[in-house]
Amino acid sequence: MFESSRIAHDIDRDRFERQLPKLRTDLLEAQFDLIEARTFPVILVVAGMEGSGVVDALTNASEVLDTRHATTWALAAPTEEESERPRMWRYWRTLPPKGDIGIYAGSWYTTPLTGRILEQHDEAGFEQELQAIKRFEAMLAAEGALILKFWLTIGRKAQEKRLKKLKSDDRTRWRVEESPWGGGKRYRQVERAAEQMMRITHTDHAPWIPVNTENPYYRSLTVGLTILDAINTRLARPDAEQPVSAPVKVPAVDGRTVLTDLDLSLRLDKPDYKKQLAKYQDRLNELVWKKKFRKHSLVLVFEGNDAAGKGGSIRRVTRFLDPRRYRVHQFAAPTDEEKAQPYLWRFWRRLPRRNHIGIFDRSWYGRVLVERVEGFCSEADWRRAYGEINDFEQEMSDAGVIVIKFWLSIDQDEQMKRFRAREQTGYKRYKITDEDWRNRDRWDEYSQAVCDMVDNTSTREAPWTLVEANDKYYARVKVLKTICEQIEQRLGSGKRKK
Amino acid sequence: MFESSRIAHDIDRDRFERQLPKLRTDLLEAQFDLIEARTFPVILVVAGMEGSGVVDALTNASEVLDTRHATTWALAAPTEEESERPRMWRYWRTLPPKGDIGIYAGSWYTTPLTGRILEQHDEAGFEQELQAIKRFEAMLAAEGALILKFWLTIGRKAQEKRLKKLKSDDRTRWRVEESPWGGGKRYRQVERAAEQMMRITHTDHAPWIPVNTENPYYRSLTVGLTILDAINTRLARPDAEQPVSAPVKVPAVDGRTVLTDLDLSLRLDKPDYKKQLAKYQDRLNELVWKKKFRKHSLVLVFEGNDAAGKGGSIRRVTRFLDPRRYRVHQFAAPTDEEKAQPYLWRFWRRLPRRNHIGIFDRSWYGRVLVERVEGFCSEADWRRAYGEINDFEQEMSDAGVIVIKFWLSIDQDEQMKRFRAREQTGYKRYKITDEDWRNRDRWDEYSQAVCDMVDNTSTREAPWTLVEANDKYYARVKVLKTICEQIEQRLGSGKRKK
Numbered sequence: 001m002f003e004s005s006r007i008a009h010d011i012d013r014d015r016f017e018r019q020l021p022k023l024r025t026d027l028l029e030a031q032f033d034l035i036e037a038r039t040f041p042v043i044l045v046v047a048g049m050e051g052s053g054v055v056d057a058l059t060n061a062s063e064v065l066d067t068r069h070a071t072t073w074a075l076a077a078p079t080e081e082e083s084e085r086p087r088m089w090r091y092w093r094t095l096p097p098k099g100d101i102g103i104y105a106g107s108w109y110t111t112p113l114t115g116r117i118l119e120q121h122d123e124a125g126f127e128q129e130l131q132a133i134k135r136f137e138a139m140l141a142a143e144g145a146l147i148l149k150f151w152l153t154i155g156r157k158a159q160e161k162r163l164k165k166l167k168s169d170d171r172t173r174w175r176v177e178e179s180p181w182g183g184g185k186r187y188r189q190v191e192r193a194a195e196q197m198m199r200i201t202h203t204d205h206a207p208w209i210p211v212n213t214e215n216p217y218y219r220s221l222t223v224g225l226t227i228l229d230a231i232n233t234r235l236a237r238p239d240a241e242q243p244v245s246a247p248v249k250v251p252a253v254d255g256r257t258v259l260t261d262l263d264l265s266l267r268l269d270k271p272d273y274k275k276q277l278a279k280y281q282d283r284l285n286e287l288v289w290k291k292k293f294r295k296h297s298l299v300l301v302f303e304g305n306d307a308a309g310k311g312g313s314i315r316r317v318t319r320f321l322d323p324r325r326y327r328v329h330q331f332a333a334p335t336d337e338e339k340a341q342p343y344l345w346r347f348w349r350r351l352p353r354r355n356h357i358g359i360f361d362r363s364w365y366g367r368v369l370v371e372r373v374e375g376f377c378s379e380a381d382w383r384r385a386y387g388e389i390n391d392f393e394q395e396m397s398d399a400g401v402i403v404i405k406f407w408l409s410i411d412q413d414e415q416m417k418r419f420r421a422r423e424q425t426g427y428k429r430y431k432i433t434d435e436d437w438r439n440r441d442r443w444d445e446y447s448q449a450v451c452d453m454v455d456n457t458s459t460r461e462a463p464w465t466l467v468e469a470n471d472k473y474y475a476r477v478k479v480l481k482t483i484c485e486q487i488e489q490r491l492g493s494g495k496r497k498k
Numbered sequence: 499m500f501e502s503s504r505i506a507h508d509i510d511r512d513r514f515e516r517q518l519p520k521l522r523t524d525l526l527e528a529q530f531d532l533i534e535a536r537t538f539p540v541i542l543v544v545a546g547m548e549g550s551g552v553v554d555a556l557t558n559a560s561e562v563l564d565t566r567h568a569t570t571w572a573l574a575a576p577t578e579e580e581s582e583r584p585r586m587w588r589y590w591r592t593l594p595p596k597g598d599i600g601i602y603a604g605s606w607y608t609t610p611l612t613g614r615i616l617e618q619h620d621e622a623g624f625e626q627e628l629q630a631i632k633r634f635e636a637m638l639a640a641e642g643a644l645i646l647k648f649w650l651t652i653g654r655k656a657q658e659k660r661l662k663k664l665k666s667d668d669r670t671r672w673r674v675e676e677s678p679w680g681g682g683k684r685y686r687q688v689e690r691a692a693e694q695m696m697r698i699t700h701t702d703h704a705p706w707i708p709v710n711t712e713n714p715y716y717r718s719l720t721v722g723l724t725i726l727d728a729i730n731t732r733l734a735r736p737d738a739e740q741p742v743s744a745p746v747k748v749p750a751v752d753g754r755t756v757l758t759d760l761d762l763s764l765r766l767d768k769p770d771y772k773k774q775l776a777k778y779q780d781r782l783n784e785l786v787w788k789k790k791f792r793k794h795s796l797v798l799v800f801e802g803n804d805a806a807g808k809g810g811s812i813r814r815v816t817r818f819l820d821p822r823r824y825r826v827h828q829f830a831a832p833t834d835e836e837k838a839q840p841y842l843w844r845f846w847r848r849l850p851r852r853n854h855i856g857i858f859d860r861s862w863y864g865r866v867l868v869e870r871v872e873g874f875c876s877e878a879d880w881r882r883a884y885g886e887i888n889d890f891e892q893e894m895s896d897a898g899v900i901v902i903k904f905w906l907s908i909d910q911d912e913q914m915k916r917f918r919a920r921e922q923t924g925y926k927r928y929k930i931t932d933e934d935w936r937n938r939d940r941w942d943e944y945s946q947a948v949c950d951m952v953d954n955t956s957t958r959e960a961p962w963t964l965v966e967a968n969d970k971y972y973a974r975v976k977v978l979k980t981i982c983e984q985i986e987q988r989l990g991s992g993k994r995k996k
Contacts, residue, residue: 038838084795084852086897092846097838124622131629132889139886142879143840297582340536340595342641348590354582381640388637391630399584 005210016217048152141205304408503708546650639703802906
């Protein structure tokens with residue numbers, strides 16, 4: 001989840017120093033308004049990977065805010081007073097009253113998260129604790145609290161570098177040495193536990209906001225602007241004391257997204273393409289005839305811009321497959337029977353049986369793409385779809401289905417070229433409609449929907465693969481190669497990777 | 499939870515046969531309206547203890563309803579088709595379309611519940627499955643389904659009798675012999691698993707409705723009338739296709755409740771009272787000085803009708819306790835500081851430390867009693883309070899706090915007598931106010947609130963004890979005796995009973 005927090009942003013010092021004074025003033029003003037209004041408390045949870053700068057973020061906050069009404073809690077081991085009461089007592093006694101800001105570094109997440117990372121708890125026990133936290137936060141939100149939870153991320157390499165630097169300085173060495181997670185030794189475990197944590201406890205009223213911290217300027221601006229915007233938006237409401245569950249906006253500091261970060265210039269020349277295509281088609285055919293595959297089934301999801309080449313890619317995938325074992329599903333308007341059922345029903349009924357392959361040329365993601373952008377369903381409907389889709393794919397994965405999802409991405413120029421070409425080519429003419437042109441006008445809205453989709457539904461069980469598709473050869477090979485690799489990985493371990 | 503489903507009702511055959519024809523006609527008519535409107539599907543889950551008559555309930559339903567649009571699913575082991583798909587596939591394929599009724603005997607609860615009863619799953623694993631079900635039902639409800647879940651209960655003795663009868667008949671013997679729960683051998687486990695199931699998956703949009711089935715006429719009327727009322731209420735809404743989360747009303751067939759079932763004539767004469775009072779006061783004093791008690795603390799909650807004798811009972815409890823180790827808390831209007839915090843904050847801050855005793859003369863239950871009845875908070879607020887209070891008490895229990903809760907119950911005549919007496923007695927005059935007289939006018943509303951409170955918050959960790967308090971002697975002894983017994987039980991096992 002939150003693939004976009006893997007983007008290492010690049011804000012330079014100059015820009016940061018130009019923006020900082022205004023941000024500081026604005027934040028302090030927002031805090032004064034908050035204190036004056038006394039309509040709701042603000043609860044900020046700050047957590048993150050080792051070396052991601054949680055301490056720095058806290059230092060920043062306490063430099064900017066009026067600390068008479070903003071308290072930072074970095075609760076470590078419980079005091080004697082605390083250990084003689086129920087676990088949550090320490091958090092209840094530190095809750096900020098209306099008008100105040102409570103910043104939690106050691107929060108209610110610390111103990112469960114550490115327990116899971118050190119593998120003292122299994123997944124079910126961890127989920128049970130997270131569900132209790134979810135209910136606690138739902139209560140706080142219902143009582144009016146504005147809750148923002150920041151998860152600070154850092155790439156593996158950058159983390160190594162950062163921890164090394166911290167260790168080499170006497171003043172900061174303790175941060176690494178006293179880390180309960182082993183000082184970078186459990187990167188994958190941290191990432192997985194955090195994914196489960198965010199998936200279960202990310203709600204509209206207490207959202208997780210993952211922030212990549214490799215660039216400290218980006219981190220400071222994003223965290224600061226998000227808090228500023230959330231407080232001001234809430235204060236501006238005539239009934240500010242009433243709880244809201246409107247999703248928080250995270251300001252785009254530099255406009256970079258998982259889509260803009262794709263290198264669409266990637267190409268493959270024809271001889272290379274032919275060679276690789278043949279290689280992976282052979283391999284795929286081998287894989288699906290393996291004895292191990294009989295315990296599984298395969299679901300391939302193809303989504304992408306109009307004219308991105310989904311159909312062509314699918315044909316390359318199916319070319320040498322046994323036609324009795326796969327089906328390609330396309331979706332027109334729902335039938336009467338489908339309309340009388342919940343949204344996901346028409347996809348459930350098409351799930352392949354064991355040892356079979358279901359290929360979805362567009363899919364259940366229509367809900368959060370076209371239906372969202374065109375307003376075919378309410379915001380509440382597409383928002384709840386993220387969680388429902390994750391549950392759906394989890395169900396599949398638990399039952400042995402290998403779920404592989406592609407977003408084929410082209411840029412606007414390439415799309416225009418292909419639209420024009422289709423209009424010229426008689427037999428492709430039917431492929432271009434007024435609707436395609438209309439969709440094109442909403443390019444930015446679709447891009448936003450795609451980024452949100454990838455952030456919210458790229459899970460360990462069913463990750464998204466973004467395919468640079470300006471060059472059809474490159475795209476088709478990447479698709480086939482990814483399918484082979486993911487099947488191999490899954491068959492290799494015999495069950496889904498834990 | 500759902501203490502009222504322990505009441506064995508007593509509807510006679512005559513009354514049943516008088517009511518039945520109209521109920522059948524009404525139900526069938528409601529179904530025709532449903533079919534015609536095609537605005538939403540109805541999903542009925544029927545589950546229950548062994549011998550509680552799930553099969554009979556299903557037979558009833560299929561006799562009454564038009565089975566072209568009402569299908570009963572008693573899914574047992576998955577078919578080959580089903581076993582090759584994700585677990586939930588069999589339920590998706592059987593979902594009723596809008597206008598239809600789907601009745602599930604073997605439902606999505608069957609496998610998790612059986613797994614827990616046979617102790618193949620631990621509590622955390624069971625909860626994880628229940629949470630997945632909760633999300634599934636939330637999705638169904640959001641898509642418009644009307645969901646009612648019946649849990650059929652039967653007392654242990656009545657169960658034995660019923661199973662014996664079933665076994666003695668060749669036509670019904672299979673029901674007992676093929677029961678995966680062992681044919682009555684695991685009564686306590688079933689009860690506990692069901693409590694956890696209901697606690698986690700009982701929601702306004704997919705409520706559990708526990709029905710005592712010892713009287714089959716009561717069962718049939720209650721189930722039938724509940725379904726009838728839920729369908730008609732929904733159909734009557736102008737936007738019937740929109741999901742609702744309004745709580746379902748369960749019609750009171752005979753007006754019997756946990757309160758009306760109390761025997762308020764119970765008495766103790768003075769010599770007996772003095773003897774027993776001394777005995778339990780001694781025992782309590784001994785218990786709280788035990789070494790084992792040092793790992794615990796004690797929270798006593800006293801609620802009850804006005805003038806039911808809470809204060810008097812509390813004084814009998816504290817008489818011989820070390821004053822340094824207990825505190826009695828009473829609650830006036832919340833302070834400014836308390837108003838700036840979530841509702842439960844003022845109770846959290848008063849939790850006793852280990853080896854101490856906190857006595858609450860009125861408590862957090864104010865939210866679902868006086869605040870509900872007097873409209874001091876919104877319906878949404880007091881409804882969510884049940885779950886929050888259960889979580890709160892669970893937190894306490896997990897931390898070793900022994901939570902004991904009393905409802906002191908008197909009838910209206912006795913209350914009037916005591917009010918009058920207070921008015922006569924100078925030093926007790928301050929105890930009777932206009933508010934007391936006003937509360938008295940709302941007797942029925944308060945009674946309803948008490949029954950709902952007991953049903954929703956009497957848990958394994960913190961059960962309610964209803965005290966027949968028309969006779970003060972009897973009440974005080976019952977309170978002291980209950981405290982002693984519950985402390986003993988808890989200290990005996992060293993930890994909370996699993």
